[in-house]
Amino acid sequence: MSSRLEAEGLYKVFGRRPDEAVERLRAGADREELRADGTTAAVIDASFTVEPGHIFVVMGLSGSGKSTLLRMLNGLLEPTAGHVRFDGQDLTALTDRDLRAVRARKISMVFQHFALFPHRSVLENAAYGLAVQGVSRPEREKRAAEALALCGLAGWEKSWPDELSGGMQQRVGLARALATDADLLLMDESFSALDPLIRRDMQDQLLDLQKTLKKTIVFITHDLNEAMRLGDRIAVMRDGRIVQNGTAEDILVRPADDYVASFIQDVDRSRVLTASAVMDTDVRGDEADCGCETATPDTPFVELCAISARLTHPVAVLDTGRELVGVVPRQRLVALLGDEAADPAACDSPRDKRDKGGDKAVARA
Ligand SMILES: Nc1ncnc2c1ncn2[C@@H]1O[C@H](COP(=O)(O)OP(=O)(O)O)[C@@H](O)[C@H]1O
Ligand SMILES: [Mg+2]
Helix, strand or coil: CCCCEEEEEEEEEECCCHHHHHHHHHCCCCHHHHHCCCCEEEEEEEEEEECCCCEEEEEECCCCCHHHHHHHHCCCCCCCEEEEEECCEEHHHCCHHHHHHHHHHHEEEECCCCCCCCCCCHHHHHCHHHHHHCCCHHHHHHHHHHHHHHCCCCCCCCCCHHHCCHHHHHHHHHHHHHHCCCCEEEEECCCCCCCHHHHHHHHHHHHHHHHHHCCEEEEEECCHHHHHHHCCEEEEEECCEEEEEECHHHHHHCCCCHHHHHHHHHCCHHHHCEHHHHCECCCCCCCCCCCCCCECCCCEHHHHHHHHHHCCCCEEEECCCCCEEEEECHHHHHHHHCCCCCCHHHHCCCHHHHHHHCHHHHHHC
16 A cells, blocks of 8 residues: 655755754755855755655756755655654654664665676565565565566566666666565656666656556656656755646646746657646636537647647537536647747737637637
């Protein structure tokens, strides 16, 4: 069963007098002011919840505090202030011994450069976490073999790490994490060192695994496209702070500030957006069932474009009860493909103009 993870008001300050630094940060000081005193505010007031079975992506540039945040989530780093709760337990209140036990059984970590033991077989490498837990050899080999199979490595159990490609080695890392049955997977730039095609493959594999395993995953990346593909929710970090926490669509369509907006300039919107994010919900009239092609709120952007191209009027978006819930004018689709239109409101034609070609056309439809 999956568990819920919560961070509340987390701070991590490196350097002298960290508690005093937290007070100053709470009073409004920023990272730069503290740096002048030789103190690094790595994470500042981070709060979020990861729902069971979700992939929560933390995205930000190098140095923004992602790894520090992740290490506080499994207790490898003690927060300067704040709490981490997992499975109903306040990790920050546990003794070191209890914390180690939680870490061994419930939390697994996959790093960017996965260090395999060169003189152990792939199977032994995948079984490593279970060996640490004290699981018997037959049991751990069985579970490790299952995890390897899940990661597409059946048949490689007896191989040595150096017989595997970089992508395959990273899969062994993933298998090791999955073999322990840990509920919470913490993945720190786990795919960042891989070639683009292999990386995409790993992303697909993770999404595929997640459909059945439904782990609670915190995935760190500096790559926005990766964040958008994987994240049920994405937290954007800047200079130690989470500046936005939302779905991929939220971030694309309603960036919290100029910083996030500049980040998303290069994202392939057509892969992320669905009708619900781009439709105009201010529609009048009820049902638009005319036999014309329509969309649902989940219709992907690319499909919307195809439908729109076949119609002379905006695409009607109907819910499961075939009620009209929105319309998508073609000019909005076109504008969203361009860079300037992160915010659909910015590319609206004047309201009255759209009414003429918009609602009326749908009513006719
Ligand atoms: N152990 C440490 N001691 C001092 N400063 C640290 C330590 N770990 C990280 N930092 C600093 O904290 C900031 C955030 O680092 P990190 O969490 O590694 O960022 P990211 O993973 O986003 O690249 C950086 O300025 C880094 O130099
Ligand atoms: Mg890092």
